[in-house]
Amino acid sequence: MASAFQNCRSVMVTGASRGLGLQIVGSLAKSCHCPGKVIATAREPSRAKELRCLVEKYPNIHIVTLDVVNQESIANAAKEVEALVGEEGLSCLINNAGINVVANLEKVTAEQMMQNFETNSVAPLMITKTFLPLLKKAAARSTGMGIHRAAVINMTSLLGSVELNWGANANNFKWYPYRTSKAALNMVTRCLAVDLEADGILCTAIHPGWVRTDMGGAEAPLSTEESISSVLSVIGNLSEKDHGGFLRYTAETLPW
Numbered sequence: 001m002a003s004a005f006q007n008c009r010s011v012m013v014t015g016a017s018r019g020l021g022l023q024i025v026g027s028l029a030k031s032c033h034c035p036g037k038v039i040a041t042a043r044e045p046s047r048a049k050e051l052r053c054l055v056e057k058y059p060n061i062h063i064v065t066l067d068v069v070n071q072e073s074i075a076n077a078a079k080e081v082e083a084l085v086g087e088e089g090l091s092c093l094i095n096n097a098g099i100n101v102v103a104n105l106e107k108v109t110a111e112q113m114m115q116n117f118e119t120n121s122v123a124p125l126m127i128t129k130t131f132l133p134l135l136k137k138a139a140a141r142s143t144g145m146g147i148h149r150a151a152v153i154n155m156t157s158l159l160g161s162v163e164l165n166w167g168a169n170a171n172n173f174k175w176y177p178y179r180t181s182k183a184a185l186n187m188v189t190r191c192l193a194v195d196l197e198a199d200g201i202l203c204t205a206i207h208p209g210w211v212r213t214d215m216g217g218a219e220a221p222l223s224t225e226e227s228i229s230s231v232l233s234v235i236g237n238l239s240e241k242d243h244g245g246f247l248r249y250t251a252e253t254l255p256w
């Protein structure tokens with residue numbers, strides 16, 4: 001994992017109860033280059049047993065309750081995180097929580113589209129907006145661009161690429177709600193990058209690969225450890241050139 005995380009004062013991860021979010025928290029906490037504070041959010045911490053076990057072992061992990069589709073929950077979480085990070089602000093926000101509503105043209109409903117949009121596209125925007133004062137505080141203390149200063153990382157998917165959904169690739173994964181929600185998240189990332197550049201807050205969308213989680217399924221080629229060690233290495237090395245970018249977990253740029 002990238003040693004760059006030792007220069008990062010705090011990382012907050014949404015959806016840390018299981019899957020990739022849990023792995024991010026575990027990998028950061030175990031690393032000898034761990035950031036000062038790892039803030040793991042979960043909508044129901046009482047049900048996140050593995051996360052609670054990690055907290056018992058690593059005192060630099062802090063659990064905060066956050067249901068990403070509930071504005072009141074977002075506001076309460078921001079207050080809690082503010083108390084944790086103080087004047088240092090929040091250095092790195094990873095919008096990881098997501099759902100996959102699978103429906104093809106025949107089956108898709110308006111409700112399914114809205115449900116996937118709410119969690120995957122709208123929530124990362126509203127969370128970033130609410131946590132902006134804390135990100136700006138961190139950014140004001142440093143120069144350059146990267147997680148040593150302030151960054152927003154949106155966990156997106158290759159399936160959100162409009163360009164790649166064409167030709168031979170277009171025959172697979174006809175998931176209207178999920179694919180469109182990740183395409184929208186990519187645009188949210190780009191819009192945030194335009195708006196937050198002046199504050200020195202780096203914004204990047206990252207595809208973690210196809211990973212064996214509840215969402216990715218048992219046939220996926222990557223373990224959570226493999227994906228996240230690579231994702232964290234990419235995040236740790238992000239700089240000006242990656243601002244507003246759409247990257248694969250192996251650091252290559254993906255087509256929008």
Ligand code: NDP
Binds near residue numbers: 019069210212220
């Ligand atoms: P999982 O389904 O394994 O985990 C999803 C996580 O999101 C859980 O922690 C879940 O919490 C949380 N979550 C969902 N809705 C909410 C909510 N309203 N409030 C708070 N937390 C919520 O998914 P992965 O770990 O595989 O995926 C993580 C991210 O990576 C997602 O954004 C996904 O789209 C993306 N991704 C994953 C790929 C893969 O192959 N696995 C491929 C490409 C992208 P709870 O336990 O409470 O349900």
